[in-house]
Amino acid sequence: MFGTHNALSRRRFxxxxxxxxxAALIGGCSNDTxxxxxxxxxxxxxxxxxxxxxxxxxxxxxxEEKNPGTTVNxxxxxxxxxxxxxxxxLSAGAGPDVAMIEITNVANFKGKxxxxxxxxxxxxxxxxxxxxxxxxxxxxxxxxxKVFALPKNTGPAGMFYRRDIFEEVGLPxxxxxxxxxxxxxxxxxxxxxxxxxxxxxxxxxxxxxxxQAIIGQGGLSYFNEAGEPQLNTPEMAEAVExxxxxxxxxxxxxxxxxxxxxxxxxxxxxxxxYLIGNWFGGNxxxxxxxxxxxxxxxxxxxxxxxxxAFNSGGDFIxxxxxxxxxxxAWEFIKFVxxxxxxxxxxxxxxxxxxxxxxxxxxxxxxxPDDFYAGQNVNEVFAAVSEExxxxxxxxxxxxxxxxxxxxxxxVLRKGTDIQxxxxxxxxxxxxxxx
Numbered sequence: 001m002f003g004t005h006n007a008l009s010r011r012r013f014x015x016x017x018x019x020x021x022x023a024a025l026i027g028g029c030s031n032d033t034x035x036x037x038x039x040x041x042x043x044x045x046x047x048x049x050x051x052x053x054x055x056x057x058x059x060x061x062x063x064e065e066k067n068p069g070t071t072v073n074x075x076x077x078x079x080x081x082x083x084x085x086x087x088x089x090l091s092a093g094a095g096p097d098v099a100m101i102e103i104t105n106v107a108n109f110k111g112k113x114x115x116x117x118x119x120x121x122x123x124x125x126x127x128x129x130x131x132x133x134x135x136x137x138x139x140x141x142x143x144x145x146k147v148f149a150l151p152k153n154t155g156p157a158g159m160f161y162r163r164d165i166f167e168e169v170g171l172p173x174x175x176x177x178x179x180x181x182x183x184x185x186x187x188x189x190x191x192x193x194x195x196x197x198x199x200x201x202x203x204x205x206x207x208x209x210x211x212q213a214i215i216g217q218g219g220l221s222y223f224n225e226a227g228e229p230q231l232n233t234p235e236m237a238e239a240v241e242x243x244x245x246x247x248x249x250x251x252x253x254x255x256x257x258x259x260x261x262x263x264x265x266x267x268x269x270x271x272x273x274y275l276i277g278n279w280f281g282g283n284x285x286x287x288x289x290x291x292x293x294x295x296x297x298x299x300x301x302x303x304x305x306x307x308x309a310f311n312s313g314g315d316f317i318x319x320x321x322x323x324x325x326x327x328x329a330w331e332f333i334k335f336v337x338x339x340x341x342x343x344x345x346x347x348x349x350x351x352x353x354x355x356x357x358x359x360x361x362x363x364x365x366x367x368p369d370d371f372y373a374g375q376n377v378n379e380v381f382a383a384v385s386e387e388x389x390x391x392x393x394x395x396x397x398x399x400x401x402x403x404x405x406x407x408x409x410x411v412l413r414k415g416t417d418i419q420x421x422x423x424x425x426x427x428x429x430x431x432x433x434x
Contacts, residue, residue, distance in 0.1 A: 155313025
């Protein structure tokens with residue numbers, strides 16, 4: 001939930017890099033997922049899938065090859081319009097057989113009519129619960145024991161840093177040593193000041209990168225279980241305070257995330273570190289900084305309360321109640337989330353991190369990567385994945401996040417008192433959510 005800006009980037013990246021689709025999702029065939037009769041009939045016939053990017057096209061073809069007589073029709077919608085389109089279709093009792101759900105929109109679908117309860121027979125998705133990441137499973141399972149989708153990928157976060165910049169200013173460059181130097185958020189500000197050059201180079205890209213990391217590490221949520229906003233708590237104030245300290249020290253770039261200027265920082269090294277989900281590596285390799293191979297390292301983010309782990313992104317895939325081909329849909333979503341032919345190329349080509357835990361032990365998940373100067377970055381992300389804390393989700397999360405972002409910018413640019421700004425956010429969000 002707190003990696004919303006990261007998730008939006010993935011949508012834009014995946015759409016922008018459609019030409020990478022064939023290479024990104026093709027893999028050699030395997031039989032990880034059996035194509036048996038499935039849920040309530042034989043596997044075969046036509047299947048319609050909705051998503052916001054066309055990188056699944058070749059994976060769909062592999063599924064068709066494994067299931068002769070099956071045709072997968074893909075309908076792609078603009079990322080920022082996708083959730084609204086799907087909600088409208090559910091309200092009208094229409095839509096596809098299968099739909100993708102991005103992590104920030106889970107609360108709009110979970111526990112509500114429209115998606116098949118995969119915990120029920122004949123699916124019995126609970127049999128796979130311990131094989132998906134606890135973090136991802138926590139998102140799909142509601143209080144009544146229903147499962148509305150299967151987790152496809154999560155977004156364990158790391159600190160991506162520029163080895164060349166760190167070396168230039170005398171900071172360590174190896175991941176373990178960088179982690180020790182940047183162990184806490186106080187260390188992050190103190191040591192990170194060494195990379196900053198006024199109006200030319202900065203430590204981190206945005207203030208919300210710091211805020212979202214800290215509240216994510218604390219397992220904090222924008223709302224409690226009763227649906228009441230929790231935006232003016234001491235923990236939230238502490239997160240904003242660190243962002244303010246970084247801003248006042250000239251450590252945060254002035255660029256808006258995902259802007260052209262922001263993207264240029266990845267290539268030209270004017271930002272030294274990014275606190276972001278592992279999928280960011282796919283963005284760097286394929287879009288923002290393909291010429292920067294060997295200049296990057298990844299380590300754990302600075303810790304808050306002894307915890308460095310937080311999530312930044314994730315996707316899910318489920319079956320609609322209106323589907324007339326649920327047996328094939330069930331086999332399909334298992335294929336997408338469990339089968340090596342789906343998971344391996346998504347990880348190798350665009351760094352999407354599998355929620356399916358058996359994949360984490362595969363050789364293709366644990367290879368030295370020349371892009372990171374030979375580092376096996378999964379040593380970081382696997383440890384982060386084990387400790388990520390799922391927040392309480394609410395359908396007003398996006399509004400709360402955007403309102404909080406506005407308040408943080410007001411604190412930094414206008415000098416507004418932190419607690420006063422957060423109290424105002426609390427009141428505004430409570431009024432709209434109520």
